[in-house]
Amino acid sequence: MSQSNQWQTICQTSDLIPHSGIAAWTERGPVAIFWRPGCEPELSAIGHFDPIARADVLARGIVGDVDGEPVVASPLYKQHFSLRTGECLEEEARVPVFPVRTEGNQVQLSLRDSASESASAA
Amino acid sequence: MAQKQLIVIGNGMVGHHFLEQFMATPAASDWQVTVFGEEPHLAYDRVHLSEYFNGSSHADLAMATRADYDQWGLDFHPGEPVTRIGRDGQRVVTDQGAYDYDALVLATGSYPFVPPIDGHDQDHCLVYRTLEDLDAIRASAQGARTGVVVGGGLLGLEAANALKSLGLESHVVEFAPRLMPVQLDADGGALLKRKIEALGVQVHTEKATTAIVPGDEARLRMNFSDESHLDTDLIVFSAGIRPQDKLARDCGLGIGERGGIVIDDTCTTSDPTIFAIGECALWNQTIYGLVAPGYTMARTVAGRLNQDEDAAFTGADMSTKLKLLGVDVGSIGDAHAATPGARNIRFNDEQGGTYGRLVISEDGKTLLGAILVGDNGPYDTLLQYALNEIELPDHPEALILPESEGGAPALGPDALPDTAGICSCHNVTKGDVCGAIDAGCEDLAAVKTETKASTGCGGCVGLLKNVVESELEKRGVEVNRDLCEHFPHTRQELFHLVRVNGIRTFHTLINQYGRGDGCDICKPAVASILASCWNEHIMATDHVPLQDTNDTFMANMQKNGTYSIVPRVPGGEITPEKLIVLGEVAKEYDLYTKITGGQRVDLFGATLSQLPEIWEKLIDAGFETGHAYGKSMRTVKSCVGNTWCRYGVQDSTNMAIRLEERYKGLRSPHKLKFAVSGCTRECAEAQSKDIGVIATEAGWNLYVCGNGGMRPRHADLFATDLDDEQLIRTIDRLLIFYIRTADRLQRTSVWMENLEGGLDYLKEVVLEDSLGIGDELEEHMQGIVDTYQCEWKAAVEDPEKRKRFREFVNDDRKDPVQHWTTERGQRRPADETEVA
Ligand code: SRM
Numbered sequence: 042m043s044q045s046n047q048w049q050t051i052c053q054t055s056d057l058i059p060h061s062g063i064a065a066w067t068e069r070g071p072v073a074i075f076w077r078p079g080c081e082p083e084l085s086a087i088g089h090f091d092p093i094a095r096a097d098v099l100a101r102g103i104v105g106d107v108d109g110e111p112v113v114a115s116p117l118y119k120q121h122f123s124l125r126t127g128e129c130l131e132e133e134a135r136v137p138v139f140p141v142r143t144e145g146n147q148v149q150l151s152l153r154d155s156a157s158e159s160a161s162a163a
Numbered sequence: 164m165a166q167k168q169l170i171v172i173g174n175g176m177v178g179h180h181f182l183e184q185f186m187a188t189p190a191a192s193d194w195q196v197t198v199f200g201e202e203p204h205l206a207y208d209r210v211h212l213s214e215y216f217n218g219s220s221h222a223d224l225a226m227a228t229r230a231d232y233d234q235w236g237l238d239f240h241p242g243e244p245v246t247r248i249g250r251d252g253q254r255v256v257t258d259q260g261a262y263d264y265d266a267l268v269l270a271t272g273s274y275p276f277v278p279p280i281d282g283h284d285q286d287h288c289l290v291y292r293t294l295e296d297l298d299a300i301r302a303s304a305q306g307a308r309t310g311v312v313v314g315g316g317l318l319g320l321e322a323a324n325a326l327k328s329l330g331l332e333s334h335v336v337e338f339a340p341r342l343m344p345v346q347l348d349a350d351g352g353a354l355l356k357r358k359i360e361a362l363g364v365q366v367h368t369e370k371a372t373t374a375i376v377p378g379d380e381a382r383l384r385m386n387f388s389d390e391s392h393l394d395t396d397l398i399v400f401s402a403g404i405r406p407q408d409k410l411a412r413d414c415g416l417g418i419g420e421r422g423g424i425v426i427d428d429t430c431t432t433s434d435p436t437i438f439a440i441g442e443c444a445l446w447n448q449t450i451y452g453l454v455a456p457g458y459t460m461a462r463t464v465a466g467r468l469n470q471d472e473d474a475a476f477t478g479a480d481m482s483t484k485l486k487l488l489g490v491d492v493g494s495i496g497d498a499h500a501a502t503p504g505a506r507n508i509r510f511n512d513e514q515g516g517t518y519g520r521l522v523i524s525e526d527g528k529t530l531l532g533a534i535l536v537g538d539n540g541p542y543d544t545l546l547q548y549a550l551n552e553i554e555l556p557d558h559p560e561a562l563i564l565p566e567s568e569g570g571a572p573a574l575g576p577d578a579l580p581d582t583a584g585i586c587s588c589h590n591v592t593k594g595d596v597c598g599a600i601d602a603g604c605e606d607l608a609a610v611k612t613e614t615k616a617s618t619g620c621g622g623c624v625g626l627l628k629n630v631v632e633s634e635l636e637k638r639g640v641e642v643n644r645d646l647c648e649h650f651p652h653t654r655q656e657l658f659h660l661v662r663v664n665g666i667r668t669f670h671t672l673i674n675q676y677g678r679g680d681g682c683d684i685c686k687p688a689v690a691s692i693l694a695s696c697w698n699e700h701i702m703a704t705d706h707v708p709l710q711d712t713n714d715t716f717m718a719n720m721q722k723n724g725t726y727s728i729v730p731r732v733p734g735g736e737i738t739p740e741k742l743i744v745l746g747e748v749a750k751e752y753d754l755y756t757k758i759t760g761g762q763r764v765d766l767f768g769a770t771l772s773q774l775p776e777i778w779e780k781l782i783d784a785g786f787e788t789g790h791a792y793g794k795s796m797r798t799v800k801s802c803v804g805n806t807w808c809r810y811g812v813q814d815s816t817n818m819a820i821r822l823e824e825r826y827k828g829l830r831s832p833h834k835l836k837f838a839v840s841g842c843t844r845e846c847a848e849a850q851s852k853d854i855g856v857i858a859t860e861a862g863w864n865l866y867v868c869g870n871g872g873m874r875p876r877h878a879d880l881f882a883t884d885l886d887d888e889q890l891i892r893t894i895d896r897l898l899i900f901y902i903r904t905a906d907r908l909q910r911t912s913v914w915m916e917n918l919e920g921g922l923d924y925l926k927e928v929v930l931e932d933s934l935g936i937g938d939e940l941e942e943h944m945q946g947i948v949d950t951y952q953c954e955w956k957a958a959v960e961d962p963e964k965r966k967r968f969r970e971f972v973n974d975d976r977k978d979p980v981q982h983w984t985t986e987r988g989q990r991r992p993a994d995e996t997e998v999a
Pocket residue numbers: 719720721727728729757758759760761762763764765791797798834836851852869870871872873874910
């Protein structure tokens with residue numbers, strides 16, 4: 042697959058909420074997109090489905106960092122999921138991670154799970 | 164060399180402590196250790212047994228795990244009592260087999276004494292010693308209304324409290340003329356009785372039970388020698404303990420006249436291969452019914468088996484400090500002044516409800532003993548004077564007088580010598596604590612792990628904390644009470660910084676006083692502080708990302724990601740028109756409808772995008788948000804009061820509505836619940852609330868710092884016969900003081916219990932304005948009241964804010980993981996099996 046056709050526009054930058062998340066529907070199911078202006082990384086996208094609580098809720102969690110790792114805390118049972126790797130810090134669980142970028146005022150996603158690819162490559 | 168066989172009989176607290184001590188010695192490798200226990204569990208914390216009734220499980224109380232014992236290489240047999248000791252062949256016998264020993268340790272403890280009264284062995288006559296006993300009491304309490312404890316000693320009163328916590332009307336029947344005859348004198352016992360009766364436990368002293376027969380009004384009747392009787396549904400005997408010495412008796416070991424296995428200073432019995440420790444052992448004609456002396460015996464035997472010729476048991480201090488049903492009681496040393504020439508100082512404040520007695524040596528230099536009832540404040544200091552024979556100050560009476568009358572010269576941790584015992588359970592001195600700190604322990608938890616201090620009966624926690632903090636400070640170490648990794652400050656400090664510097668956003672605060680991006684601990688805590696200070700809309704752009712989802716979307720998230728809606732129904736009063744609207748809205752959106760425990764209606768199962776639509780309809784009908792999602796004022800429960808009720812003495816509904824209207828929307832460290840009852844029948848359960856108000860002929864009695872929930876606590880009476888304005892002023896001050904000084908997620912009860920000086924201090928600050936901040940506190944509250952807005956109203960009117968309530972930003976579909984089923988005519992989330 043070529044680099045150019047893998048990015049899909051999901052929404053506008055004005056739909057993003059600073060230091061918080063929104064949920065979007067994609068062909069890979071619901072995705073949570075977080076915007077943290079001034080933090081590293083500024084934009085992140087992970088699965089919206091919380092595999093522990095088994096509900097579509099992760100976009101509604103609080104974001105922040107734990108020991109330097111950027112995370113979202115599940116709003117249901119408060120486990121932390123890394124925004125970089127999708128790994129849960131407390132339990133054996135992982136959510137997919139998707140490359141995300143802005144092009145002008147558009148927010149774009151690539152729907153391959155970057156964490157599992159780099160994991161299988163390694 | 165073949166290993167020698169060591170057998171331990173009894174796996175209670177002392178037996179376990181012995182194993183713990185012995186397995187850590189070099190000698191342990193020479194022995195194969197086998198342990199027999201009669202109870203089905205490994206050792207558990209009997210001292211804190213009553214917590215089993217407050218939600219602690221067996222696992223919480225467990226002291227030993229199978230994994231520990233496996234790791235120590237023990238051969239252990241719980242649930243396999245030893246039935247016989249054959250001293251000639253050096254072997255013990257159980258129903259499962261026979262086992263040889265080279266050395267034997269008896270740690271069989273004691274059993275509750277049940278007086279041989281006629282009828283003592285029928286159903287619902289129980290004792291209080293093991294987990295199984297407590298299960299039996301709980302089962303018997305089902306369907307029971309009243310319970311009696313026979314015995315007004317330490318354990319009896321604890322049992323009475325347990326019965327009370329099971330919801331029974333409880334009584335204590337004591338044979339002696341006063342409660343706790345061993346520890347207290349007549350005045351102390353009388354005060355304790357008054358206090359306990361005021362808490363609703365009835366005390367009957369000088370009563371000898373002659374028979375237990377079937378009752379008229381309850382399951383049982385107790386007949387007393389004075390011809391009176393008492394009907395009750397269950398009886399718990401707590402009339403003392405007897406050493407469990409049967410095995411020793413049967414095999415001919417030396418036994419005391421009134422029971423107990425005779426031991427010498429090395430804890431050896433009349434047979435040099437057999438030791439006895441704990442409550443089964445009799446040393447110098449004494450059975451020690453406390454855990455600390457048992458632990459010292461355990462250490463002695465562990466030491467002896469490890470060739471330590473100095474290990475010895477030479478008696479123990481029996482001082483006790485406890486909180487019985489919330490009443491402080493302390494008894495130290497020679498409390499009854501048995502020492503020849505001893506002199507007494509007594510302070511009996513019948514008005515304030517405290518009693519103190521000092522027993523002083525003939526030369527006036529040392530403290531021999533003491534009794535405290537109502538206030539254990541001086542206990543730690545007095546105990547140190549007594550144990551370490553520290554020379555008394557010139558006016559020793561100041562030690563038990565209230566502070567205002569001369570200033571009690573508390574003995575600071577600094578004044579203690581290095582030899583001063585801090586923890587008697589684990590024999591830890593101040594020197595040991597200092598040693599642990601010098602070896603690198605940097606906080607209380609580390610010192611506890613290192614020295615084991617405070618991990619036994621827990622009586623020394625306060626003293627240990629003081630010593631550790633003072634020693635750490637001396638070494639220039641700061642005690643870490645940080646909120647989280649992002650802020651090197653406590654919640655109180657952050658509150659102060661926000662207020663004094665006029666900080667209005669999280670961003671500013673973390674940039675100036677923190678580090679990193681923040682997290683789900685500090686963000687909501689700071690959001691709560693900002694709201695308590697400035698009361699801006701919680702959906703303002705700066706505040707939205709700080710909140711838990713419930714606050715963000717102003718509804719409670721349910722397990723499938725949908726939300727519940729709880730409109731405010733002040734005081735529980737609602738018009739038929741409004742009820743109809745709730746019904747109509749629920750029907751339109753197919754919401755599961757339930758009356759809550761807070762006198763209002765909860766509508767469950769709304770999706771995110773439905774929330775604003777539903778709220779538009781509710782707001783049109785005159786509803787406001789109920790803040791069921793916030794750490795904030797929830798409900799003011801009311802009873803119907805004197806407008807309808809024949810007993811009501813004030814208009815409780817009206818007052819409840821007034822309070823709810825005033826404090827609605829107030830953000831606080833944890834949730835706040837109120838109630839107002841129209842008379843002492845207390846139909847609104849005000850005494851189980853953070854703020855409880857009960858009508859009197861003359862006005863209102865105010866109760867504070869109660870709660871239900873995980874650790875229920877009755878509220879304390881704070882002020883009496885207030886008029887309406889005084890009531891509100893007092894609540895204003897108290898709540899803002901709470902908001903300013905509590906830790907995050909600390910309810911009022913825990914906050915108050917942790918305030919130095921407790922309830923009395925709080926009364927001084929709020930009622931007497933001892934800090935001179937009364938006006939400021941009231942103004943702060945008024946500012947919040949004046950800036951109240953219904954968060955939902957503001958949200959539905961603002962298109963930007965409404966944008967947030969979309970399930971998916973780019974698609975209108977319903978969330979595909981939400982599945983439903985119907986039960987009792989209403990919709991509810993389907994579980995996975997139902998979906999399949
Ligand atoms: C709806 C309700 C149960 C019901 O069906 O009746 C309820 C439901 C919840 N309670 Fe409760 N509590 C409800 C009355 C109570 C009561 C009774 C009362 O208020 O008289 C208590 C005991 C009294 C007390 O709090 O002192 C109570 C003690 C708790 C506790 C334990 C608090 C504690 O200090 O131990 C929690 C947990 C917490 O807050 O951390 C809790 C937490 C919760 C939460 C918020 C749990 C959660 O995070 O999902 C529940 C969700 C509410 C929702 O709408 O989705 N709820 N909860 C009641 C709502 C009352 C209202 O109108 O607002």
